[in-house]
Amino acid sequence: MSGLDQAHVQTRLVHAGSPDLTGGAGPVNVPVVRTSTVRFADTATHAALNGQRAAGERVATYGRHGLDTHQALEAAVASLEGGYRSILAPSGLSAIVLVLLATLAPGEHALVSDSVYSPLRRVDKALLQRYGIEVQYFSPGRDDLETLIRPSTRLLYLESPSSLLYEVLDLPALAATARRHGVLVATDNTWSGGLYYQPLALGAHISIQAATKYLAGHSDVMMGVVTVDSAELAQRIGATYDALGLAVGADDAYLTLRGIRTLDVRLARHHQNALSVAEYLSRHADVARVFYPALPGDPGHALWQRDFSGASGLVSFAFPAGQPGAAARFIDALRYFSIGASWGGYESLALQAAPERLAEHSFWEGAGEVVRLHIGLEHPLDLVGDLDRAFGVVRESLRRSA
Numbered sequence: 001m002s003g004l005d006q007a008h009v010q011t012r013l014v015h016a017g018s019p020d021l022t023g024g025a026g027p028v029n030v031p032v033v034r035t036s037t038v039r040f041a042d043t044a045t046h047a048a049l050n051g052q053r054a055a056g057e058r059v060a061t062y063g064r065h066g067l068d069t070h071q072a073l074e075a076a077v078a079s080l081e082g083g084y085r086s087i088l089a090p091s092g093l094s095a096i097v098l099v100l101l102a103t104l105a106p107g108e109h110a111l112v113s114d115s116v117y118s119p120l121r122r123v124d125k126a127l128l129q130r131y132g133i134e135v136q137y138f139s140p141g142r143d144d145l146e147t148l149i150r151p152s153t154r155l156l157y158l159e160s161p162s163s164l165l166y167e168v169l170d171l172p173a174l175a176a177t178a179r180r181h182g183v184l185v186a187t188d189n190t191w192s193g194g195l196y197y198q199p200l201a202l203g204a205h206i207s208i209q210a211a212t213k214y215l216a217g218h219s220d221v222m223m224g225v226v227t228v229d230s231a232e233l234a235q236r237i238g239a240t241y242d243a244l245g246l247a248v249g250a251d252d253a254y255l256t257l258r259g260i261r262t263l264d265v266r267l268a269r270h271h272q273n274a275l276s277v278a279e280y281l282s283r284h285a286d287v288a289r290v291f292y293p294a295l296p297g298d299p300g301h302a303l304w305q306r307d308f309s310g311a312s313g314l315v316s317f318a319f320p321a322g323q324p325g326a327a328a329r330f331i332d333a334l335r336y337f338s339i340g341a342s343w344g345g346y347e348s349l350a351l352q353a354a355p356e357r358l359a360e361h362s363f364w365e366g367a368g369e370v371v372r373l374h375i376g377l378e379h380p381l382d383l384v385g386d387l388d389r390a391f392g393v394v395r396e397s398l399r400r401s402a
Contacts, residue, residue, distance in 0.1 A: 009080065009195065010264045016079040017072030017257060029258060030072040034250045036063040056235030058085060064247040073257040074225075077215070080194045080260070081207050083227035085234040087241055088248040092190060092210025093119050095224025097127070099186050099206055102240035103155045106132035110155040111148055113140050113169065115162030115361040117188060139362035140169045149181045158204075159188035161300065164316060164353050164372060165291045166191070167363040168300030171307065175203025184233075190214070190344070195267055196310035200229050206237075213344025214312065217259040217266055220345075221252045266346070266377065270313035273383065274375040278315045280384045286391050288368050291316040313375040314343060316353065319394075321367035326394050327352040330371060333393035336378055336386045343374035348383060350374075 004015055019030045038061055040046040052059045058074070060067050066074075070088055077086040089095035100123065104110055110128075112120065114137040124135045138148055140158065156178040160169035175185045186206035187199045193214030199207045209215060211223040228234050271294070278292035293304035294311035304311070319326045330350075331339060337350040353370040375383065 004079070012079045013076070013195075013260055013263055017074075017076040019068070019072070029261070030069050030254070032250045032254045033068040034063075035067060038062055038065075038067070056231060056238055058234075058238075064245070065242075066248060066250070066253065069250045069253045069257065070248060073253045073260070076257060076260050077194065077209075077211075077225050078227055080263075081189070081227040082198055082200050083207065084229055084231060086225050086227040087234070087237055088211075088253065089224035089226065089241070089246060090248055091222045092117075092208070092212055092224040093123070094246065095208050095210070095226050096120055096188070097123055098224075098237060098240055098244065098246070099208060099226055100128065100133075100155070100157075101244070102237045103184055103186070103206075104128070104133045105154075107152060108154045109134045109136065109150050109152040110157060111145070111153060111183075112137050112157040113159060113162065114138060115165065115167055115363055116157065116159040117163045118357050118360065120157075121360070137360075140174060141167065142362060145174055145177045149178070149183060153181065153183050156183050156185045157187070158185070159191075160197075160199075161191050161293055161304075162361065162363065164357060164370070165361055165363050166293050166298075166300070166314065166316065167361070168293050168303040168307075170303055171199060171202045171204065179203065191312050191314065192308065192310070193263055193267055193312065193344075194227075195263055196271075196308050196312070200227065202307060205229050205233060210344075211256050212342065214263060214267060214270075215260055216252075216256040216344075217263065218255070218345055219342065219347065221255045221259075223248060223252050223256055267310060267312065269377050270375060271311045273377070273380045274311060274313045274315050276380040277373065277375050277383055277387065280387070281315065281317045284391065286319070286395065288318045288320045289366060291318075291370075314372065315375060316370055316372045318366045318370045319368040323368065323394075323398065325369075326398070327369035327371050329397050330390045330394050333390040334386055335389075336383055337373065345374075346377045348374060348376035348378055 049059050049061050074086040178185045185204045187204045189207045190210045207227045209225050211225045278295050281287050281290045292315045293300045337348045340349045351372050353372050358364045
């Protein structure tokens with residue numbers, strides 16, 4: 001669409017990937033295009049398209065490659081992230097594995113921030129170590145990245161804000177160091193939905209999202225997406241995608257594309273509601289600490305202000321030390337918060353952060369139990385009232401056990 005690249009992101013979210021009109025008319029959104037077999041007009045066309053795909057171009061010669069619906073979603077995400085091309089994957093974790101296997105080979109070394117999405121560590125143990133790839137976890141806030149890079153280092157993998165505790169990283173500085181040594185930089189951008197943070201513009205080569213979360217936005221899709229800044233990376237990741245036999249269903253692609261159209265208005269409400277909840281928690285006598293970068297008192301607030309244009313619905317808080325079982329009692333007392341491991345949908349969720357996961361984070365220095373909240377689209381006063389009542393249940397339980 002002419003001029004769309006110069007439009008504001010809200011306009012691009014609505015129009016990117018929209019279908020062309022045929023015979024003067026057509027649908028608003030791309031329909032679901034399902035197929036296993038792609039037909040060709042003649043053998044010459046078949047051969048030409050196979051050659052284009054082998055060269056890294058985004059063409060489909062088999063249903064697994066994805067046709068109109070997939071291509072429209074890829075175009076919308078690439079526009080959102082400011083990338084050269086986006087590649088879909090069956091889940092967020094699948095997208096992470098795709099990047100790791102496309103960028104690393106036996107004998108090579110990767111540096112990974114120690115507060116990333118914890119299943120990456122399972123990938124390291126189950127796959128990368130078996131293939132002779134070394135992953136070294138480090139603290140972006142404490143360690144000197146320059147001294148950690150080796151001749152065999154090929155990838156710097158980050159997540160900002162981090163998982164569970166939302167540590168904000170100085171991506172421009174970290175990426176500049178990596179680039180001086182010819183090291184690729186990949187970052188998980190799921191927290192911002194790609195709307196509030198532009199890692200490719202800040203120095204990353206690769207941005208990864210679990211489209212399961214904010215992009216789809218309705219807790220009914222499993223999908224990941226990888227966005228790259230160059231044709232060379234698109235070819236490398238595309239070739240790995242083909243080699244792994246990955247595929248994404250057209251119905252899921254359609255649902256995610258539909259979700260993207262309302263990403264801006266949904267995330268604005270998530271931000272507004274989460275900030276209200278975070279402010280309430282920061283004033284609460286039964287809370288030892290709140291983790292939310294948009295709060296002025298958060299350690300990462302200055303970096304968040306510099307690099308982000310908004311915040312998501314994820315808020316974590318810690319109970320004071322010496323209150324075993326407080327998190328479980330609190331969560332069980334909630335009415336409007338479901339217990340669930342994912343987030344990014346319209347609903348509010350609560351989950352206790354596993355102590356072993358917190359121990360992986362050098363950023364974590366507390367001793368109390370931690371609850372992760374995903375603040376949904378409900379009215380914030382109802383959510384605060386629910387939280388307040390749950391704190392009352394915990395206080396009463398502590399009083400009785402004293």
